[in-house]
Amino acid sequence: MNAVARIALRRGGGMLVVMFFVASVVFAIIHIIPGDPAGVMLGPSATAADVAALRARLGLNAPLPMQYVRFLGDAVRLDLGQSLFLNQSVGAALLSRAPVTLQLTLMAAGLATVLGVPIGVLSALRRGGWLDQAVTVLAMAAASLPSFWIGLTLIEYLSVKFRLFPVAGYGPPGAGLLVHLHSLVLPAIAVGLPNMALILRLTRTAMLDVLNEDYVRTARAKGLPPATVVIKHAFRNARTAVLTVVGVTVIGLIGGAIVTETVFGLPGVGNLIVASVLNRDYPVIEGALLVISGIYVLINLATDLLYLVLDPRLRD
Amino acid sequence: MARRSSLGRRLLRQRMAVVGMAVLALMLVGAAFAPLIAPYDPEAMDIIHRLSPPAAAHWFGTDDFGRDEFSRVLFGARLSMITGTLVVVFATVAGTVLGLLSSTLRWLDDLLMRFSDALMAFPDILLAIALMAALGPSLLDVVLALGTVYTPRVARLVRGAALVLQRTQFVEAAAALGAGELRIVCAHLLPNTFAVLIVQATFTFAAAVLTEAALSFLGAGIPPPTPSWGNMIAEGQQYLDRADWLIMAPGLAILLTVLALQLVGDGLRDALDPRLRGLT
Numbered sequence: 001m002n003a004v005a006r007i008a009l010r011r012g013g014g015m016l017v018v019m020f021f022v023a024s025v026v027f028a029i030i031h032i033i034p035g036d037p038a039g040v041m042l043g044p045s046a047t048a049a050d051v052a053a054l055r056a057r058l059g060l061n062a063p064l065p066m067q068y069v070r071f072l073g074d075a076v077r078l079d080l081g082q083s084l085f086l087n088q089s090v091g092a093a094l095l096s097r098a099p100v101t102l103q104l105t106l107m108a109a110g111l112a113t114v115l116g117v118p119i120g121v122l123s124a125l126r127r128g129g130w131l132d133q134a135v136t137v138l139a140m141a142a143a144s145l146p147s148f149w150i151g152l153t154l155i156e157y158l159s160v161k162f163r164l165f166p167v168a169g170y171g172p173p174g175a176g177l178l179v180h181l182h183s184l185v186l187p188a189i190a191v192g193l194p195n196m197a198l199i200l201r202l203t204r205t206a207m208l209d210v211l212n213e214d215y216v217r218t219a220r221a222k223g224l225p226p227a228t229v230v231i232k233h234a235f236r237n238a239r240t241a242v243l244t245v246v247g248v249t250v251i252g253l254i255g256g257a258i259v260t261e262t263v264f265g266l267p268g269v270g271n272l273i274v275a276s277v278l279n280r281d282y283p284v285i286e287g288a289l290l291v292i293s294g295i296y297v298l299i300n301l302a303t304d305l306l307y308l309v310l311d312p313r314l315r316d
Numbered sequence: 317m318a319r320r321s322s323l324g325r326r327l328l329r330q331r332m333a334v335v336g337m338a339v340l341a342l343m344l345v346g347a348a349f350a351p352l353i354a355p356y357d358p359e360a361m362d363i364i365h366r367l368s369p370p371a372a373a374h375w376f377g378t379d380d381f382g383r384d385e386f387s388r389v390l391f392g393a394r395l396s397m398i399t400g401t402l403v404v405v406f407a408t409v410a411g412t413v414l415g416l417l418s419s420t421l422r423w424l425d426d427l428l429m430r431f432s433d434a435l436m437a438f439p440d441i442l443l444a445i446a447l448m449a450a451l452g453p454s455l456l457d458v459v460l461a462l463g464t465v466y467t468p469r470v471a472r473l474v475r476g477a478a479l480v481l482q483r484t485q486f487v488e489a490a491a492a493l494g495a496g497e498l499r500i501v502c503a504h505l506l507p508n509t510f511a512v513l514i515v516q517a518t519f520t521f522a523a524a525v526l527t528e529a530a531l532s533f534l535g536a537g538i539p540p541p542t543p544s545w546g547n548m549i550a551e552g553q554q555y556l557d558r559a560d561w562l563i564m565a566p567g568l569a570i571l572l573t574v575l576a577l578q579l580v581g582d583g584l585r586d587a588l589d590p591r592l593r594g595l596t
Contacts, residue, residue, distance in 0.1 A: 017430055018430060018433045018434055018437065021431055021433065021434035022434040022437055022438075024434070025431075025434050025435060029446050029447060029450050030450060032447075032450050032451070033450045034451075034452070137332075140578050140579070141571065141575055143574075143578065144526075144570070144571050144574035144575040144578060145567075145570070145571055145574075146529050146530055146533070146546075146567075146570060148530065148533050148549070149549060149563065149567040149570065152549065152553060152556065152563050152567075153563070153564075153567070155556060156556050156557075156560055156563070160556060160557045251437075251438075251439050252439065254439045254442070255439030255440055255441045255442060258439065258441055258445075259441055259530050259533070259534060262534065263553075273442070273445065274445070274534050274535075274536075276449075277445050277446070277448070277449040277534070277536050278535060278536070280449065282449070285446050285449055288442070289438060289442065289446055292438065292439070292442060293434070293437040296437050296438075296439075
């Protein structure tokens with residue numbers, strides 16, 4: 001077996017272990033509910049018969065270890081159970097809302113990377129100059145803003161005052177591609193901006209490290225054009241660091257999307273989660289926790305493997 | 317003592333960190349003396365003067381119940397500062413204990429680290445909101461939830477720093493002289509992780525302020541009428557077209573606080589740099 005396959009296999013195994021712990025955490029969260037979870041889920045107005053029925057349906061009468069084993073078994077089979085309020089399985093509920101969140105996250109990630117990486121590189125090249133200082137302070141400010149507040153401010157100025165964008169509401173793909181993308185632009189900026197700041201700052205640091213290396217000085221000394229030095233010599237070696245950052249940002253992007261969807265009334269997973277928390281629809285919360293952390297762990301695995309492609313030194 | 321004063325001097329040499337400290341000090345004073353400074357009771361309604369724009373009588377205007385926005389921002393600062401402080405204490409104490417245990421007891425290490433991997437596989441806000449759904453809406457629950465979210469990061473950092481320290485000569489010398497594990501942990505590892513901890517504490521504080529705001533904004537944190545910057549923005553959301561001060565005032569308060577904390581954190585990291593090298 002070659003080195004890459006061996007490493008991939010080991011990382012894959014590690015990922016399964018982490019997912020086992022993730023599932024245990026999710027199980028624990030539902031069981032720290034004080035008192036009877038079924039009673040809490042149905043609220044104070046529920047009858048004793050309703051509560052008993054729900055207890056039976058959720059298998060809460062079994063001993064805790066049994067419930068744990070059953071929970072893990074369901075998770076392995078990707079059976080996330082039934083929503084308490086939606087008359088829909090949790091899997092179907094998540095799946096029907098996933099496209100909006102996926103698009104929002106991808107657009108925000110694209111925006112954050114397309115702006116963050118080049119500005120970070122430029123900032124590193126002009127280290128200490130006015131551009132660098134301005135960029136550093138602005139990036140820090142952007143990272144200090146909650147995405148929901150950026151969203152509201154964008155709505156206030158660009159939608160309410162200047163009517164450039166829809167105030168809220170979602171243009172489904174059926175309403176035409178332009179309407180659809182138009183309704184996602186402001187949310188993507190709101191989610192992307194704080195993450196752009198993060199990508200920018202870490203790209204700058206990675207580039208500064210590389211620019212101090214001897215081979216960069218050599219490349220410059222032998223008279224290569226500055227752009228060639230930056231792109232072919234410096235950035236090539238900062239790539240793995242940038243990849244790490246983009247991987248880390250994914251989790252921030254998903255978090256931002258969860259909060260921002262409610263601001264713009266986008267029918268995505270975030271909106272579903274917030275509604276489920278307010279309704280105490282625990283099966284949906286459990287399912288969302290499992291699926292989102294699973295996606296994150298998979299992305300981490302993918303970035304780990306991408307390192308091996310980008311940096312042959314890691315293959316041994 | 318000499319080391320500490322030189323740390324202070326190094327910190328004061330950084331302009332941005334000083335600005336951050338000044339803003340933070342202002343916030344802390346505002347939060348501590350909110351009942352004395354606030355011109356109105358933050359929960360007193362005055363329907364006749366509802367949604368009036370910022371003016372001399374109401375610096376930041378009034379909200380939909382005619383409550384004074386400036387007083388509410390001040391009391392919101394109080395809530396954010398208390399939450400941030402308690403979360404930092406929780407995460408730092410729990411994280412330090414777990415990190416040191418993990419670095420010393422090999423059999424526990426794998427378990428604790430996989431557990432922290434699992435907790436860090438959720439976005440902050442998602443884990444916090446799920447914990448809040450299970451716990452209940454009160455300040456203490458918010459602290460418990462956010463403390464749980466931010467403990468693994470501290471634990472990892474302390475573990476990493478302790479593992480590096482364990483391989484240093486002075487710790488090996490102490491062990492060779494017959495110091496027990498407990499003594500090495502308390503007398504040698506713990507004091508030397510201080511630098512890492514204090515920098516992390518500033519960033520944890522900033523993250524806790526942001527996540528608390530998001531929780532309260534979504535209705536899963538501090539419930540109204542108690543003013544929190546997050547729930548104030550949620551209430552102001554309906555009056556976006558008529559009363560923009562209702563989201564601007566608490567929003568700018570969040571921006572100032574978090575930015576100040578980041579500036580101080582960066583300044584501390586740079587001032588402590590020689591001792592942080594290799595530990596983070």
